Amino acid sequence: MFPYIPHTPEDEKIMLDSIGVNSVDDLFADIPKDVAFNKELDLPLAKSELEVTNYLNKLANKNCSTTENVCFLGAGAYDHYIPAIIDHIISRSEFYTSYTPYQPEISQGTLQYIFEYQTLISELTGLPIANASLYDGGTAVAEAALMACDVARKKKILISETVSPQSRQVLKTYAHMQDIEVVEVAMKDGITDMEDLEGKMDDDVATVIVQSPNFFGVVEDLKSSADLVHKSKKASIIASVDPISLGILKRPGDLGVDIVVGEGQSLGMSLSFGGPYLGFLATTEKYLRKLPGRIVGETTDLDGKRSFVLTLTAREQHIRRDKATSNICSNQGLNTLVATVYMVTLGKEGLREVAMQSTKKAHYALEKLEQSGKYKRVFDKPFFKEFAVSSNIDADKIIKDLRSENIIAGHHLGIDYPEFKDSILYAVTEKRTKDEIDKLSSVLEGI
Amino acid sequence: MRKYNKLIFELSKPGRKAYKLPPLDVEDKDISEFFPEDFINENPLTLPEVNEVEVIRHYTNLSDKNFGLDTGFYPLGSCTMKYNPKINENTARLDGFANIHPRQREGCTQGALQLMYELQNSLAEVAGMDQMTLQPAAGAHGELAGIMVIKAYHEKNGDTKRDTIIVPDSAHGTNPATATMAGYKIVEVKSTENGRVDVEALRNLVGENTAGLMLTNPNTLGLFESDIKEIAKIVHDAGGQLYYDGANANAILGQARPGDMGFDVVHFNIHKTFSTPHGGGGPGSGPVGVKAHLTEFLPVPIVGKEGDRYFLDYNIENTIGKVKDFYGHFGILVRAYTYILTMGRDGLKKASEMAVLNANYMLSKLKDDYYLPIDALYKHEFVLSGLKGNSLEVTTLDIAKRLLDFGFHPPTVYFPLIINQAMMIEPTETESLETLDEFIDALLKIAKEAKEDVSILKTAPHDTLVRRPDETKAARSPVVTYKA
Numbered sequence: 001m002f003p004y005i006p007h008t009p010e011d012e013k014i015m016l017d018s019i020g021v022n023s024v025d026d027l028f029a030d031i032p033k034d035v036a037f038n039k040e041l042d043l044p045l046a047k048s049e050l051e052v053t054n055y056l057n058k059l060a061n062k063n064c065s066t067t068e069n070v071c072f073l074g075a076g077a078y079d080h081y082i083p084a085i086i087d088h089i090i091s092r093s094e095f096y097t098s099y100t101p102y103q104p105e106i107s108q109g110t111l112q113y114i115f116e117y118q119t120l121i122s123e124l125t126g127l128p129i130a131n132a133s134l135y136d137g138g139t140a141v142a143e144a145a146l147m148a149c150d151v152a153r154k155k156k157i158l159i160s161e162t163v164s165p166q167s168r169q170v171l172k173t174y175a176h177m178q179d180i181e182v183v184e185v186a187m188k189d190g191i192t193d194m195e196d197l198e199g200k201m202d203d204d205v206a207t208v209i210v211q212s213p214n215f216f217g218v219v220e221d222l223k224s225s226a227d228l229v230h231k232s233k234k235a236s237i238i239a240s241v242d243p244i245s246l247g248i249l250k251r252p253g254d255l256g257v258d259i260v261v262g263e264g265q266s267l268g269m270s271l272s273f274g275g276p277y278l279g280f281l282a283t284t285e286k287y288l289r290k291l292p293g294r295i296v297g298e299t300t301d302l303d304g305k306r307s308f309v310l311t312l313t314a315r316e317q318h319i320r321r322d323k324a325t326s327n328i329c330s331n332q333g334l335n336t337l338v339a340t341v342y343m344v345t346l347g348k349e350g351l352r353e354v355a356m357q358s359t360k361k362a363h364y365a366l367e368k369l370e371q372s373g374k375y376k377r378v379f380d381k382p383f384f385k386e387f388a389v390s391s392n393i394d395a396d397k398i399i400k401d402l403r404s405e406n407i408i409a410g411h412h413l414g415i416d417y418p419e420f421k422d423s424i425l426y427a428v429t430e431k432r433t434k435d436e437i438d439k440l441s442s443v444l445e446g447i
Numbered sequence: 448m449r450k451y452n453k454l455i456f457e458l459s460k461p462g463r464k465a466y467k468l469p470p471l472d473v474e475d476k477d478i479s480e481f482f483p484e485d486f487i488n489e490n491p492l493t494l495p496e497v498n499e500v501e502v503i504r505h506y507t508n509l510s511d512k513n514f515g516l517d518t519g520f521y522p523l524g525s526c527t528m529k530y531n532p533k534i535n536e537n538t539a540r541l542d543g544f545a546n547i548h549p550r551q552r553e554g555c556t557q558g559a560l561q562l563m564y565e566l567q568n569s570l571a572e573v574a575g576m577d578q579m580t581l582q583p584a585a586g587a588h589g590e591l592a593g594i595m596v597i598k599a600y601h602e603k604n605g606d607t608k609r610d611t612i613i614v615p616d617s618a619h620g621t622n623p624a625t626a627t628m629a630g631y632k633i634v635e636v637k638s639t640e641n642g643r644v645d646v647e648a649l650r651n652l653v654g655e656n657t658a659g660l661m662l663t664n665p666n667t668l669g670l671f672e673s674d675i676k677e678i679a680k681i682v683h684d685a686g687g688q689l690y691y692d693g694a695n696a697n698a699i700l701g702q703a704r705p706g707d708m709g710f711d712v713v714h715f716n717i718h719k720t721f722s723t724p725h726g727g728g729g730p731g732s733g734p735v736g737v738k739a740h741l742t743e744f745l746p747v748p749i750v751g752k753e754g755d756r757y758f759l760d761y762n763i764e765n766t767i768g769k770v771k772d773f774y775g776h777f778g779i780l781v782r783a784y785t786y787i788l789t790m791g792r793d794g795l796k797k798a799s800e801m802a803v804l805n806a807n808y809m810l811s812k813l814k815d816d817y818y819l820p821i822d823a824l825y826k827h828e829f830v831l832s833g834l835k836g837n838s839l840e841v842t843t844l845d846i847a848k849r850l851l852d853f854g855f856h857p858p859t860v861y862f863p864l865i866i867n868q869a870m871m872i873e874p875t876e877t878e879s880l881e882t883l884d885e886f887i888d889a890l891l892k893i894a895k896e897a898k899e900d901v902s903i904l905k906t907a908p909h910d911t912l913v914r915r916p917d918e919t920k921a922a923r924s925p926v927v928t929y930k931a
Contacts, residue, residue: 002794004530004722005801006879015808015880024800027807030671030824031703041701042572046791049534056785060543062558064551073548076772083466085499087540089506097515097531099523100728105851105911109513110727113506116455119928123493129927132728135584138772146628166772173746173768177595177630219486248478250488263772272539273559274549274773276584276730288925294728298929299921306452307916311925317587317624318862322633327624330585330718334726337506344455345465345502348494356478357471363481364473382482399552411550434472 002046066271066408070436072365074386074427075215075411076137076164077274078266080244080354081431083345086268086338096334100294104309110333111308114296117340124246124343125260125282126253132294133278133332137263138170140279141209141240143292143326144259145171148207148236149180150325151290156181156204160192162214165416167240171209190218190379190388192225201232207259211240212252216413216425217362217386218379219249226256243267243280245384247355259283268342269335278335289315292326357430358385361437365428368441375444378413378423388413390423393447398424405443450912451508456929458505459495465502512912513727514856520882524828524859524871525619525667527697527719529798532789535723535782544781549773553758559777560757564750566784567734573795574693574713575706576736580745581775586694588770589714589733590625590661592746595767596712596737597659597688598629599744603765606686609658613687615644617668617863619694622661631658638865642668642821646677653685663692664708665699665826667863667871669806679709688712688741696720697875698803698826701796711738717776721783732779746770801876802827805883809874812887816894820866827875833868834897841897841904843868848915849896849907853889 001008007015012024021027028036047055071079090096094109101107101114114132121130134140145157157175159168161184168184175182185208186196192210201208208229212220222239229237236258244266252260264278265271283291289312297311317324346354362385369375369389378388388410391398399409414421428437478487497505514521521528539545547556567579583589594612601609612626616635623633636652639645644662653660660682664672672678682689691705691713697720705713717723717732725731737745743764751760759774790798803826810819810829817831833843847857847870859871874883896903908914 002790002797004532004790004877005794005797006877007801007804011880012804015804018811019804019807020811021807024804027800027803027824028702030673030826031699032673032676035675035703035708037575037701037703037707041792041795043569043787043792043795046794047788049789052534052785052788053538055788056538056544056562056781057541059558059562060538060541062561063543063547064555065542065546066548067542067546071548073550075550077549079548081468085465085503089503089510091536092507092510093517093531094510094513094515096724096726097517098513098727099521099526099528099725099856103514103847103851103857104916105848105908105913106512106514106856107727108912109509109511112454112509112512115927115929119456120494122928135588135730136772138769139584139588164772166769169769170771173595173770174628176768177598177628179630219482221486223485246488246492248488249482249486254488270545270778271548272545273547273556273777274775275771276732276776276778277772288927295925295927297921298926299917301913301916303914305913307913309916309918309921311918311921311927314922317620319620320624321620322623322627324620324624324627327587327591327621327628328585329587329621330716330725330729330731332730333728334724335730337727340455341502341506344495344497345499346494347463347465347496348491349464349496350466350468351492351494353468357468359478359481360471360476361473363476382486403552403555408548408551408555430468433469437473 069406069408071408072410072426072428072440073408075425076166076263077271078427078429079271079431080266080429082268082270085345086341089341090334090337095337101310104307108308111296113337113340115298115308117336118296120340120343121280121282124243126251127260127282128285129288130280130282131291132296133336134281134293135332136275136277136279137240138167140261140281141167142171142174144238144261144281145207145209146174147287147290147292148238148259151287152206152234154204154206155179157207157209158183158185158200158205159209160185161187162192162216163209163211163240164215190216190381191220194224194228198228203233205232205235207236207238209238213242213245213384216379216388217383218381219384222252222257223255230256244355244358247351264339267339269338276332276335278332278339290325291315293328293331354430358428361432362387362428365426365437368437369444372445378420385429386425386427388423388425395422395424398447401447402443407440407443454929455495455505456931458497458501461496463496463498465497465499519854520878520886521856522858522872522874523856524873525694527873527875529722529875530877531722531724532786535785538785539778539781557757560750562784563780564752564757566780567750569787570715570734571736573700574736575704576713577739578742578745579734579736580749581734581780582746582770583733583735584771584776585729585731586714586716586733587621587625589735590621590692591628592770593690593712593714593735594625594629596741596744599765599767600688600741601658608656611656612658613652613660615662617666617865618661619667619692622692642670643672643674644678646674649678650681653681653687657685657687659688659690661690661692663695665695668821668830669825669828670823671826675708694719695827698799700799701792702799711741717779717783722786723779723782730776730779732776748774798876805874805876805878809872809883809887813890816891828871828873830866831870832866834894837897840901843870845904845907846893849893849904850889851908852910855886855889
């Protein structure tokens, strides 16, 4: 017997009799002989819960976790504080064992939290419409760009070199499939080069993608970029943002950005070796019927009660098939609940305080690192919670030496930007203490 | 179930908090020293101000308005709503898995990489493929990655006139949507009266513009495509590639492998076949497997092994690039590998056997009262076409809504599109004979009600918190955010 399979031999007999066959094998008689797999799969036999747990514990213990080490690594995924109540709420199995809310009568819980999520993302970004999520920050950039091209009926995208290299790679993969041209806009001193952007704007450009804070942690001038892009007829601007930064920085929607996307991992999701995270997307009414993914809307039921349903489904694959705005079906469901509970728990004051503490601690860290004289800032620009410093010490040596002091170093910028091979990008969240930052500084000074 | 009807915004009261951070322990500078004035938002965000107890009560009450797999039977066809084992939730939350950063050096993540490597190989074995990537985030995302791989293959061969993907008329909506997204034209191949791909029609459709065929096997009707070898030959002879949509893989574990059937690319829906939770619509995971001739096009990175060392392998010659950030939904992959270790080769095979037994048993009990358009041996699911002898007075929607009163989640309805008034029932292997009998009894009672008192069906559901919310109104004048 297997714990998840309830059938006794007697049950099987009753069922086979009802069907009118002699054995379970007879139920597979429709698989032709030349296709049937007549061997045993080359996998181990079933194991007990204890054996499985022991084995997986062993694998987990081979990794260096951010609870046992001090994490200054970011570059798209961040070690923010996660309130304890989040895991308790998402562990309600009425939430996590349910399917997509296609039957609204028994899915009001899911539908309502998605509606709350859409409202919160809308408030955060300063734009009126948000969808129910995309897979992650990178695919959100790509889906937003495809939507912008579709609406503008053009096939050219400009993307700043300061946008996360991963997002740019994902965009290129998606765009290639639809013969959409992707042109990179150069950077200058750690931000998008506005002259290069202006020079590359032409009538063929459907959309321009920037990121703020950008990959280097530097805050970009979204207003100037938006104004420049909108001089061109029918071109839109997409900004990828860190949601935590919106606790203090101006909302992109208020600065003229048309589509805001981003990686939502910072909103309460564990690092989990890169996923599952959350892609968010907010925009103006103009794009409502072109959005990828699910949208929840408010309505009333037969008795006039407020209720929620999946809406505008005529955009989606299960209705429109090859005419759908995207092929997305399963999205990040439960992670939108994580983000919702996070934003609600931190609330009006909390999101601001997390943003404040992160940026103040990051600025303190940069100051400390520069004091030694061995490390200097790479970009002299306003930054949020991440900054790059360079030195004449080999980056791999720095990362290794910090490792031996149980510090997870920042991201080596040379991996994606050869011109910054001596630079490391450090992330400092509200979780880091003064002692931890001081230790980082003193270890670095001693290398 | 309490009659709770608040939105979180309606609980907000100025001054309430649900969090506390340690006091700032570095010098408290004003942020105007960090940012130009016009970068700073002077207007506070309108986020709720609530207390922790309120947050917990609010979302606990919302959870109470939901029906999950742990609540009861959930026979959604093509969704494989099997039990989500609890040990999987624990292993995904182990400190060494949940709290590792994706950009840590390989020396710090050997356990995670080993798990991914072993999962890649396990899935490749189940699929009969040569190499898997775990990167895609969901089934549809796996389809997209797989079709991109096929496109890259044709591009490398200079075979650029191949601009069409063939899908059966019974296919999931994601198949044509995916192919369109990958820049292809779509052609539908029709099904025969016995619910299989019309082989002759396919033969006439393929040609030098054929990039590939996307197929689910068993198909969306729950029928095994027994001509699969012939189908594969037709597509391959025409120069196309064969794509396996793994949505229905739960029917064939250890019984047949897509690789042996002739498929070149396959995706699995981890959240279906391998027991990870659907989460109210994700996060899922959609690993993709390919035959050797396509490995050079896989997205980067995959996990490799050299001696005792596991590493992220970015060295894939003609890769399509990246399809998402980082390496896949690792937290979901941990759950899937936990399941595979728990079930073993014997358990996986047994799972498929019992899934198929359950489906055919239910069918045997229902086909006297419900119309079964194709009377055949089914695999893990079957499709009914409304009530027998019913002149559409009682629709499938009525039946679905009435099932809610009996405490069941209804089957998938009105899909596949080729069956009128379709009810697609997939019980999965984790349901007992007693549960199946209760559901069968409910459906038979509904059949009786249809003969005696149609009004009870027309006005269903009666016992739910809301009843048939107005979807037309929602779409006509969309309200998609809360306005105070």
